[in-house]
Amino acid sequence: MAEPPDGWPLDPYAAVREYPVLEPLLAMCERVDTGWRFVHKRNCQGEVVAVQGVRVWPDRYLDVVRILSHTSVVVARAWLTGPRAGDFVLKHQGPPGVVIPLLLSLPEPEA
Numbered sequence: 001m002a003e004p005p006d007g008w009p010l011d012p013y014a015a016v017r018e019y020p021v022l023e024p025l026l027a028m029c030e031r032v033d034t035g036w037r038f039v040h041k042r043n044c045q046g047e048v049v050a051v052q053g054v055r056v057w058p059d060r061y062l063d064v065v066r067i068l069s070h071t072s073v074v075v076a077r078a079w080l081t082g083p084r085a086g087d088f089v090l091k092h093q094g095p096p097g098v099v100i101p102l103l104l105s106l107p108e109p110e111a
Contacts, residue, residue, distance in 0.1 A: 018070070024100045025053070025067065041066075056080070060109040061089065071095055075103035 034055065041050040055063040059081055066074040076091040090106060092099045 024104065025065065025073075025096065036063075036065075057109045063103060063106075065100065065103060067096070073099050075099045077103065077106055 035057075036053045036055045038051060038053040040048045041052050043049050049068075051067040053065040057063070057080070060079075062078050062080050064074070064076045064078075068074065072093065073096040074091075074093045077089040078091075079085050079087050079089065090102060092102055
């Protein structure tokens, strides 16, 4: 993925055009009702080193997706509360086309 000029945000549509396997991430970002919030993770020089999304299921789970590159994505779901707080329900790293569906296929917590 080509780096945009300094100070410019990443263009998610350009990223998906270049790497179509990232399209499920764009769909997650665009829908405000999903609860996902995405931020750019930067190093001390201000360079984007990852894009991270977080979704909190109150009193249940924390879902995380961290895009390290167009070929490496980390997905995880961890318990937020109770005796298993901090334990992972799911944690995988790999190509986005493999690991993103794993996270998206997890059931929503029951109310």
